[in-house]
Amino acid sequence: MARTYRRTRWRRAVNALVRALLRLGLPIPHTYLLTVKGRKTGRLYTTPVTLVERGTQRWLVAPYGEVNWVRNARAAGQVTLHRGRRVETVRIQEVTPEETAAILKEYLRQVPVVRPYFDVSPDDPIDAFVAETPRHPVFRITGPVDHCQNPARFGHGEVE
Numbered sequence: 001m002a003r004t005y006r007r008t009r010w011r012r013a014v015n016a017l018v019r020a021l022l023r024l025g026l027p028i029p030h031t032y033l034l035t036v037k038g039r040k041t042g043r044l045y046t047t048p049v050t051l052v053e054r055g056t057q058r059w060l061v062a063p064y065g066e067v068n069w070v071r072n073a074r075a076a077g078q079v080t081l082h083r084g085r086r087v088e089t090v091r092i093q094e095v096t097p098e099e100t101a102a103i104l105k106e107y108l109r110q111v112p113v114v115r116p117y118f119d120v121s122p123d124d125p126i127d128a129f130v131a132e133t134p135r136h137p138v139f140r141i142t143g144p145v146d147h148c149q150n151p152a153r154f155g156h157g158e159v160e
Helices: 009-023 068-076 097-110 112-117 126-130
Strands: 031-037 044-054 057-061 078-083 086-094 138-146
Touching (some): 009 044, 009 078, 031 068, 044 097, 057 097, 097 112, 097 126, 097 138
Antiparallel strands (some): 031 044, 031 078, 044 057, 078 086, 086 138
C-alpha cells in the first residue's frame, strides 16, 4: 500500500534546504523551484519539484498526488520554474493516462526517494502504471509564457 504524503516538520526542513541550494544555483539533477499563484489567495507559493526531461520535452510530475501546488498549477495553467539565476514561466497541460503511465515509470526510475508513494516499482509493466495515473497527475510543459530576467521576483513565497 502506497504511503500518504504528509507535510511533517522533517519534510518542511528538507524542502527549505533544497530551496536554499537551488537558489544558490547548486545543480540538483532535474530539480527546480516551482512557483505558482494560489488559486484562492493569489499569493505566490514555492516548492521544489523534479522534472522528467527527454531532449527538449519536459514533464512536471506530482509524486505525492493532488497536493496544493497541483491544484494551483491546474487552475493557473502556468508555473514559474527557477534554478539558480535561470527563471522561466511556462504553460502546462495535463496529459492523458497513457502518456502519464510512461512518464511515471521513467520518474520512478530517476527519483527513487518517491517510490514509497506508489503501488508499483520501476520494473513493473506499463499497464501497472496506468492504474497509478489517477493518483499522480503529470503535466507537459508546453512552452514559455514569458522570460523573466529578474529572479528576485520569485522564490519568496511559502510552500503550500
